Amino acid sequence: MLPLPPNRSRTRSLLFYENGHRQPSQEILVAIATYFNVSVDYLLGLTDVRGPGPLVLRDAGIGADLPEEAKKQLETYAEFLKEKYKKD
Numbered sequence: 001m002l003p004l005p006p007n008r009s010r011t012r013s014l015l016f017y018e019n020g021h022r023q024p025s026q027e028i029l030v031a032i033a034t035y036f037n038v039s040v041d042y043l044l045g046l047t048d049v050r051g052p053g054p055l056v057l058r059d060a061g062i063g064a065d066l067p068e069e070a071k072k073q074l075e076t077y078a079e080f081l082k083e084k085y086k087k088d
Contacts, residue, residue: 049075
């Protein structure tokens, strides 16, 4: 369940955020991004890439100079590898 302040209805809180009447706190933004499995940058409209991307690749600067399409392909392949080798 999406964690929102307990004293407000979830629907009302989301409507305030969507309509621009209120700004969510950093904590709420992170919670919403985590819930929907997207990055906070995506929620804020700063990127078209939905997911946070592989941190190892991004932190290492791998692919930083690639076009967006190539970055998406790199992220997709990294996710494929992560699923293939995940521990059950």
